[in-house]
Amino acid sequence: MNASLPVPATITTIRPLTDDTTLYTLDCGLNTQNNGVASFLPGQFLELSLPGIGEVPISYCGFPSAGGAIELCIRHVGHVTTPLNRSVAGDAVGVRGPFGHGFPLDSYENQDLLLIAGGLGMAPLRSLLLALLNQRQRWGELTLLYGAREQGALLFLEELLQLAKRNDIQVQLAVDRLEHCLEGPPNCRVALLPALLEQLTIRPDRTCAALCGPPVVYPYLVSGLKRIGLPDERIHLSLERRMKCGVGRCGHCAVGTFLCCCDGPVFNYAQLAGIEGALA
Amino acid sequence: MQKHITQQNLNTLLDTLIKEGKRVVAPRLNAGTPLYEPLTSSAEMITDQLPKRSGKEAFFPLCEDIMSYEKEGQQIKLTDIDPARFPETVLVGVRPCDAAAIPVLDAVFSWDYKDEFFLERRNKTTVVGVACTTADDACFCTAVGLSPSDTKGSDLFLTPLEGGGYHCETQSEKGEALINSHQELFSEPNGSKTVPLARPQTEKFDLEKVKKWLDEHFEDPAWDSIATRCVGCGACAFVCPACHCFDIVDEGTEKSGKRRKNWDACGFWKFTHHASGHNPRDGQPKRYRNRIMHKFKYYDDKFGQTLCTGCGRCIRLCPVGIDIAQIVEELNKK
Numbered sequence: 165m166n167a168s169l170p171v172p173a174t175i176t177t178i179r180p181l182t183d184d185t186t187l188y189t190l191d192c193g194l195n196t197q198n199n200g201v202a203s204f205l206p207g208q209f210l211e212l213s214l215p216g217i218g219e220v221p222i223s224y225c226g227f228p229s230a231g232g233a234i235e236l237c238i239r240h241v242g243h244v245t246t247p248l249n250r251s252v253a254g255d256a257v258g259v260r261g262p263f264g265h266g267f268p269l270d271s272y273e274n275q276d277l278l279l280i281a282g283g284l285g286m287a288p289l290r291s292l293l294l295a296l297l298n299q300r301q302r303w304g305e306l307t308l309l310y311g312a313r314e315q316g317a318l319l320f321l322e323e324l325l326q327l328a329k330r331n332d333i334q335v336q337l338a339v340d341r342l343e344h345c346l347e348g349p350p351n352c353r354v355a356l357l358p359a360l361l362e363q364l365t366i367r368p369d370r371t372c373a374a375l376c377g378p379p380v381v382y383p384y385l386v387s388g389l390k391r392i393g394l395p396d397e398r399i400h401l402s403l404e405r406r407m408k409c410g411v412g413r414c415g416h417c418a419v420g421t422f423l424c425c426c427d428g429p430v431f432n433y434a435q436l437a438g439i440e441g442a443l444a
Numbered sequence: 445m446q447k448h449i450t451q452q453n454l455n456t457l458l459d460t461l462i463k464e465g466k467r468v469v470a471p472r473l474n475a476g477t478p479l480y481e482p483l484t485s486s487a488e489m490i491t492d493q494l495p496k497r498s499g500k501e502a503f504f505p506l507c508e509d510i511m512s513y514e515k516e517g518q519q520i521k522l523t524d525i526d527p528a529r530f531p532e533t534v535l536v537g538v539r540p541c542d543a544a545a546i547p548v549l550d551a552v553f554s555w556d557y558k559d560e561f562f563l564e565r566r567n568k569t570t571v572v573g574v575a576c577t578t579a580d581d582a583c584f585c586t587a588v589g590l591s592p593s594d595t596k597g598s599d600l601f602l603t604p605l606e607g608g609g610y611h612c613e614t615q616s617e618k619g620e621a622l623i624n625s626h627q628e629l630f631s632e633p634n635g636s637k638t639v640p641l642a643r644p645q646t647e648k649f650d651l652e653k654v655k656k657w658l659d660e661h662f663e664d665p666a667w668d669s670i671a672t673r674c675v676g677c678g679a680c681a682f683v684c685p686a687c688h689c690f691d692i693v694d695e696g697t698e699k700s701g702k703r704r705k706n707w708d709a710c711g712f713w714k715f716t717h718h719a720s721g722h723n724p725r726d727g728q729p730k731r732y733r734n735r736i737m738h739k740f741k742y743y744d745d746k747f748g749q750t751l752c753t754g755c756g757r758c759i760r761l762c763p764v765g766i767d768i769a770q771i772v773e774e775l776n777k778k
Contacts, residue, residue: 167557168510168511168692168703168705169510169511169522169524170511170522171522172519172520172521172522174518213522213694213703215513215515215520215522215694215701215703216513216515216694216696216697216698216699216700216701217694218692218693218694219692219694219703220719239719239720241719241720242719243719245719252518254518255518256518256519256520257520258513258520258522378720378722379722379724404718404722405716405718405724406715406716406717406718408690408691408692409690409692411556411557412555412556412557413552413553413557413559413688413690414689414690414691414692414708415688415689415690415708415710415738416689416691416708416715416716418710418734418738418742420737420742421741421742421745421746426556426557440662440663441662441724441730444724444725
């Protein structure tokens with residue numbers, strides 16, 4: 165099988181989340197021909213094609229076992245994702261994947277989990293969150309910190325506010341600024357993620373942190389987590405690189421000796437600690 | 445197995461292979477530019493010039509189709525390319541620096557995922573290397589542990605004889621099969637001497653020492669001064685026998701077209717640029733550092749080899765005169 169060959173998938177629903185970000189549901193079909201593209205682990209990614217325009221790496225955003233359907237949360241900023249905005253339900257796109265290593269769910273058994281998402285980083289972490297909630301009894305305490313530029317940029321806000329009402333998960337939201345809103349939604353503060361982190365009480369010996377955000381926040385979050393005593397191996401972060409082939413040949417996603425597409429995109433910080441420029 | 449072959453018989457061999465339907469790729473002039481290209485006749489082969497680009501194109505073309513697409517209404521049809529269509533190939537007249545890069549590429553294209561486009565061509569190709577009798581001041585194969593008579597990557601290795609013809613030494617079963625398939629054109633070695641080979645004027649680098657410095661100096665002021673002139677044209681990567689990064693792009697109309705794999709270069713600013721505007725390698729020094737790191741550290745970390753065979757093409761071609769051999773030589777002194 166040529167791993168460069170996508171399979172067709174059909175857009176079934178299109179749900180705008182913010183001004184520039186949309187949640188797509190794709191039907192990949194249940195036949196085996198779809199090459200398992202709908203069987204993924206949270207944190208893995210796929211390559212999404214608009215034939216004639218190109219192909220881009222996109223994180224899975226939905227629940228990992230949704231019978232041939234996959235959710236992709238896409239910001240319309242690139243050469244493929246901008247024209248994608250003109251798609252309508254029923255349009256076919258190409259998909260291939262899953263690629264890379266996701267979050268190590270099995271190692272999270274009985275652990276407290278701290279999910280920290282910044283901006284569009286909520287997309288892959290939503291997949292992880294849904295997987296964790298689906299087997300809630302397997303894990304210890306669950307905490308989600310999620311920050312975005314402003315209220316209008318918070319993705320899945322309704323969903324997260326619903327979650328915040330549950331007593332088996334702690335959800336804290338933050339925005340960089342209020343903009344035209346006089347006050348933010350409940351559970352939302354005007355703060356940066358590292359500040360939220362500082363006020364958190366965690367049990368470092370039984371907590372794992374899963375991070376996904378823009379590169380700019382990683383150094384602050386990692387040093388914040390280290391300050392509260394989390395060992396490097398317990399800090400898992402998803403690196404963003406320009407993965408093109410997805411199978412470790414094209415060279416675009418190199419991070420030192422690692423290739424983000426097959427060695428990552430989720431790494432534990434112990435793997436990256438010696439690689440300068442990895443968090444850049 | 446050791447044999448001799450006359451120049452005339454070598455030409456006959458190539459013409460016979462062409463007649464048999466094999467693709468015979470060798471250095472030839474294309475509008476005055478020497479390149480490894482398929483021959484239509486042995487008369488086109490040249491032996492006195494190093495081709496401008498390396499022999500890697502025989503397995504890893506500059507551009508190649510990897511899929512075709514058709515769109516009809518909301519539906520799309522995506523069609524695979526069948527690698528079985530690639531022809532049997534004999535790559536002839538390959539310089540040791542180019543042949544030595546072939547096993548280097550093998551590692552990349554089969555380390556985890558097996559790239560069937562590369563491997564199918566590779567399996568169907570017999571590599572006939574030829575020893576170098578001349579070197580210019582950009583050649584530095586001896587500095588990276590190779591030599592004008594290095595047989596790495598060759599299935600059959602030719603060394604020119606005094607008075608014409610070649611000494612042939614098989615390096616693999618493929619090389620033996622080539623001789624066995626046309627035995628009548630080869631003769632037993634008759635005592636003729638081989639001509640004196642080239643002697644590049646560079647001393648061997650201590651590559652372990654260079655790597656050790658690279659291990660410890662990701663951040664170093666040297667990078668700014670090394671790369672200050674680099675204009676990011678990517679020429680060095682395009683002529684390199686060992687560089688293997690590629691881009692994937694669609695070419696065609698809205699209705700139909702092809703997806704292609706094209707050579708790419710880590711020196712291009714867009715190579716790592718994200719749609720968000722962020723670029724992990726946001727300056728030419730960082731990009732040039734990656735080039736050196738990949739060649740002399742990252743590749744070595746992963747595959748235990750150096751990603752440079754000292755062909756010197758990047759030195760000859762660089763429009764701003766960056767000399768990788770000189771850079772490594774200086775790192776070697778640190």
